[in-house]
Amino acid sequence: MITLTVTAKGQVTLRKDFLDHLGVHPGDRITVDKLPDGRIEVRAARPEGEISDAFDFLKRENGPSLSAEEMNEIAAKGWAGRR
Structure with missing residues (x-):
């Protein structure tokens, strides 16, 4: 498990290996869904x-x-x- 740090602006930077796993590149979008128990799900936003x-x-x-x-x-x- 990897721990990420939240900045003073409330931002989190995803590591390159996470972005590679998602298959996203600079300028691409990701979606984040809130799940029960304070969890989130992050996915690459794919055009529909x-x-x-x-x-x-x-x-x-x-x-x-x-x-x-x-x-x-x-x-x-x-x-x-x-x-």
């Missing part, structure tokens, strides 16, 4: 949904889906800082 949920994102409001060339052009502008 299906890949098909993203398909409508590529459609124009009143027309067909974007072509590959149009998507590449939009991506290139985004990488160049132009939107």
Whole structure:
């Protein structure tokens, strides 16, 4: 069992081996559930949904889906800082 220290701000830092076990990286999210007897359960927050949920994102409001060339052009502008 590992003991962690609570800071004056009420924060606890999880050790790298815990984060590796959860499979999380900087910027990822975790969920914490309160359980009986003062226990908590920590899990990696995984995105919910299906890949098909993203398909409508590529459609124009009143027309067909974007072509590959149009998507590449939009991506290139985004990488160049132009939107």
